[in-house]
Every structure is written in C-alpha cells, then in structure tokens.
Amino acid sequence: MPVEIPKDQWPGEVRTVTIGATAEEGGTRSRVVTVGGEKTLPFMHFEAETPNPPVVAIEIKDRRPDDWSPLLLDVWGDVANDPAAWAKAAEEAGADLIELMFSLTDAEGNPITPESAVTTVRAVLEATGLPLLVFGPGQAEVDNELLVPVAEATKGERIVLGICEDKNYRTIVAAALANDHLVSARTPMDVNLAKQLNILITDMGLPPDRVLMDPTTGALGYGIEYGYSVMERLRLAALQGDAMTQFPMIVTPGFEAWKAKESKVGEGVPESWGDWEGRAINWETLTAITLIEAGADIVVLRHPESVRRIKAAIEELMTVPEMA
C-alpha cells in the first residue's frame, strides 16, 4: 500500500550565524563555526537539508570553580587551574566552541578586574584556535564591567558575548556593535520575552546574523519540559516566518544539569539513584539530546564524556536515512 508522506512546507527559515573570525576575516581563529539555516524541524531530512549540524561548546572557567561537582574537577584535573590549559584540553575533548565563563571573584574573594578578564581572554585565544563565547558571571552590572573591555581588546574576533539580557542589553549590544562581536540573548523561558529582547537588540542596529538566542532551559527533572516546549514553539514560529524568532538557539544543559543534586552529590542520596558518575553523565546527556531534538543549535556542556556521546549522537542525527 503506497503511503503518501505528508511534508511540511515552511515559509520561513532560521538565520545563519557564524562565530569566530580567521586571520583573513579580521580575527585569529583557525576555523569558524556556522550554525542555523534550518528550513524545517530538527532532522526532518526528507523535507529539507539541514545545512549546519548542532555544535557543542565546552564551558570553562577563568579559575578553578568552587561550586562544581567533584566529578567534573576530577575529570578535568589540573587544567581547571589554568583557563588556557583548560581551553586546550576542551578542544582536545572534541569541543566545537569554547565558552569561557568568568567567576564573580578570584580565589581570594576579590572581584575579578577588567584587566585580569582581558588577560584571561587573551590567554585563551592564544591557547586554542576555536571560536570563543565569553560570558560574565551573570550579574548584569559585573557582566558589563568585564565584557566591555574584553570586547574592545578582542575587536574583530566575532566572539559571542553573554549574557545579554533585558537588564544590560544596551551595553552588551553596543560593545558587540563597536567591536565586531556577537551576542547571546537570554530570556527566561518565554516565547514573547525572547521575541521582545530580539527586537530590542536588532533595533539597536546589531545585524541579526550576529544574534544567538538563549531561551533558557531547566535540567532534566528541573523544568526541562518548559524549556523544551518554549524551544519547540520558537522554532515553529521561526519556520512559520516570524522574523524575530529566526535566530539559532543556544542552551546550557551542562550548567543546568550539573546544578542538580543528582549530578552534584554522590553521598547521602537514595540507592535508587544508582551510580553517581553514570547518573550525572546521563543527566547532562539526556538533557542535551532532548533539547537538540527540540531545535538547539549550540549546547554548552561540561563533562568530556557527555561531549563524546552528544557529538556521536549529532553525527547520527545528521545522517540522512536511506528511505528519506
């Protein structure tokens, strides 16, 4: 019985965004990463080609983090003390991108200075040829203080600056505009808030092909269903032609999953939670794969084994099935 396969025809498509710049393009990266460009729902190869696979960024910190799970600190070992070495190790672990996230304070509890932030970013750029995402500690004012000088010191590198949110988007977007960088626009799990911030950002004159949107997600067990559905809705809106949703999506399953007790804690938990490391990696991996299938273009991860599994899964998902 011949079955006619219903194919969706979409009027819209996701914009293509390129992160990083080579020497010819005014930067120093050995390669660039292009995401977006989808013309159909994730991996529906029978409807349209998926021009760019989702990519994996590995999150590194400017110094050894105080609040990370010992599992992560053990697996990265000494490189966690040195962001340049960590970036190199992350590249070797298969990262497509490096996300450098600043701490609020140094190991002694003093605030990170703009000068030290610039030095750190320079060292990381030196250590790896991968394109970079640079994120402040997540407090709007501090982010501004650190990211503006970083943006100026790295003009032309097409770094992704974050977090760019409603509280500080003016400063971050201005820094991106003036120095040929990109922004990662974060809103709290809401389609309309995401659109609104994208409108504000593009209204300032930042070309839309320099905007990533981070709709925020929860980890598995901690609100993933909200992030998942918001992402599905954003991607459907983009394909239906809503210009202010047509941005590649970046999400942080590593950050979210490793914040969960299931990943962070190995002792004093129920026996039914099973082996700690296996559970923690499953927590991160399952969060990531679920969001990739909801339309994530960039997933930021922490554990090298999760990176290996997710990279393999992406390769599998990008394989066009024979019957299609």
Add this chain to the structure above:
Amino acid sequence: MALSGIQIYKLLPQTNCKDCGFPTCLAFAMKLAAKQVELSACPHVSEESKALLAESAAPPIRLVTLKSDGYEVKAGNEVVLFRHEKTFYHRPGLFIRVRDTEPADEIKKKASAVDAYSVTYVGIDLTLDGFAVEATSGDPTTFAAAVGAIREVSERPLILISRDPAVMAAGLQAVNGEKPLVYGADSDNWEAMADLAGQHEVPLAVIGKTLDELAELTEKIKEKGVEDMVLDPAARDLSGSLVLNTQIRRLALKKNFRPLGYPLIAFPGDAGDPAREAILAAQAIAKYAGFIVLDTFAPELAYPLLVLRQNIYTDPQKPIQVQPGLYEINEPTPESPLLVTTNFSITYFSVANEVEGSGLPAWLLVADAEGMSVLTAWAAGKFDAERIAKAVKNFGVAEKLSNKRIVIPGHVAVLSGELEEELPGWEIRVGPREAVDLPSYMKEAL
C-alpha cells in the same frame, strides 16, 4: 474524521438549557470540538447523536493496553505532535528485555530487581513497567520456561518476542489469560501471528521495513479481526527512528490515516551500548514511542529516563506543583534562617537547589500560591501577606524556630509592611529577587 464545532452543534438538542454549564449549545459544541469537555456533560443529547459523536471521536491513534494480574500499560490515544498544543497522555511503557537463553536464576534475579525498582521524584513514586522476553533459543519449551521464571518473581506486563508462531504459542500459553504484546508479525509470518493474537485476544506488534509495507500489513491483519496493533517501523538509529516516528504520528493525526493509527514500539536496547541506548531511549520518550524496550537495567539510567518521561508527559496546562509545607534543607536547626516561596515546581526547585548547593542549612516555607511563580502569583493575588501568614501558622513554623525571622523574595518586597501586620512580632527581611543570589545573601546578610 473529527467533527467541527458547527457539525457537533447540529447533533445537540439546541435548547440552550445551560445544564452542561455553558451558556449555549454552540459554546458547548465548540468546547467539545476542542476536546475540552466530555459529551456526558450534556444530559439531553439523543442516543443517535451520541453514537455519531462517539464514532467521529474514535481516536486517530488506537489505544492499546497490555494487561497482567494487577497491572496495565496503555499507549495510544494521543492527539498532538507537540506537547504544548495540548498534552501527551499515555506515558510510554519502559520494558526491560531478558533472553530465554539466560539461566533461569539470572532471569529471576534481574526481574526481581526490576520489579522492586522504585524512585521518588517530586513526591511521585516512579517504576518500570514490565519485561520483554525474547526467544533467542528458538525453542518453545525454553521460551515458556523463561516466561514462567519471570512470573515467579513479577506480575508486571510482558512483551513476548519471537517471529516463530510455534514458539510464540508456547509463550502465550505460559501467561494464559493475560494480555501481553505479541512481537511480532512481519511480511512472512503475519497470518499465523494474526491467528495467534486473535485466539488469545492480545495485541500484536507489526514490523515493516517501510511505511508502505507496514500499512499493508496492518490492513491485512485487521481483516483477520485483530484490531489492537503496535507498529515497529524497524529503524534502529537516531535519525531514521526520528523521521519514521514523526511521519507515522503525522499521518495518523493530520491525515487520519487509519492503517498507521497505532502506538509505536522502540528498541533502544538493540544499540548494544548503554550510552547510545540511553540517548535512543530519550528520543523514544520525547518522540512518540508507546512502548520502549531496554536491555540495560541500571538505576543510574532508569532514574533519568523515568524523570524525562514524567517531564515530557506533564500536562503543560497543569504544571507540577510542590506540596505546600515547611521543607528542611541541609538539616536546619532552630537557629537556621526561614525562607518563603511559592509552590510552583520550578520556583521551588530553583530556590531549593541554590540553597542546597550552598551547603547552608535553612527552612524553606512553601506557600500555596496555586502553582504560580512568585511574580505571577503576587500579580494574581495568590501570594500575599495573608497567604504567607497562613502558611506560617498552618505549618507550625514558629515552633521549629528560635527566632521569628522570615525572608521574603525580593520581587515581593512590597509585601513586607503588610506582612508585619499579619505576623506581629516577626522580623520581615527582604531577600534577593533571584534564587541564584540566595547563597551569597545568606552568607552575608543572615
């Protein structure tokens, strides 16, 4: 075919009697068309109309139930492609596979552990659903013995796996009276398998390498009188299974294509590698499988999969609420600080997670704000001084603490004056607006 609101309206009494709770018959018809009410809410509808409406309401994806003594696993009856469009209804059954070539003792050991496995998530006990027994031996007696071994230790529903009708018959005989899933029928054995499924009145899985083949098989099997079927589109990789499961779901829902209007079965266990199996299983949960067969039973995998299934199948219109009450974090003492927040699950988790991660002991008072986040609840009048004071009193907070001090979320700083009046003698402190800032606030300000 589903009827439109107007078509349904023509079948209603059109008296606008309001007995259904809606102002007019048309309003009720619109709700029926949107599947937001049940026809039974109308006490006056004729039997004839009832029959017509029931037929039109036949689900585009057939509901299939596996049954054993005391257990049921259902799949099907789904109505949307994306959970935000309404909700996903029947959580896919998770089955652990054993092979009849394994020693009976090991089968029993594994099955007991699976049967007993239970994990608590937001106050809900989650368990695995049953077993798939595969006749790797190809021998009827061995297969029946393996099925019997499971039944010695667990009553959970079964999926019986063999393409050989003689072997399958022996397996079915071993669980006579139950409704296991027979897996399955393919283009070579479908007649004999359909006969078996018909005799035992059990659902039948149908395996087809293409959708054309699948649709043809289900039609032929249906003609033999078997109506409860489950589809295996036979892809075992992430890309093929995503595409095929999506195509089948779309055909059923958007085209009302009955030959593929059945639940799906997935075999992540065939991956042969637990890491890849986990990822395939996660995809099967989010992307439309009704029955999922795993080879790996390990709590560190079962737990996240059960939670993912719970999350994806949560009704988006009714977010998970946390039970209001006084929660202990990091073993608080009477001197530890008291924080208050709402019972929206994400709000609760954000706060609890931050405090827990900080290692600082605290009491977390969760007020009943009807499952809304702090700002939304405040705007809706569901998280005000009165409600907070009520929670303080209802949950006997004062008896647990040596000092009467309560920290309210920064977003509702405006409540502090009123709360002082509601809670005389209490010190009201305004905490940070975002949960992420709680640890530093607690270190510095408390």
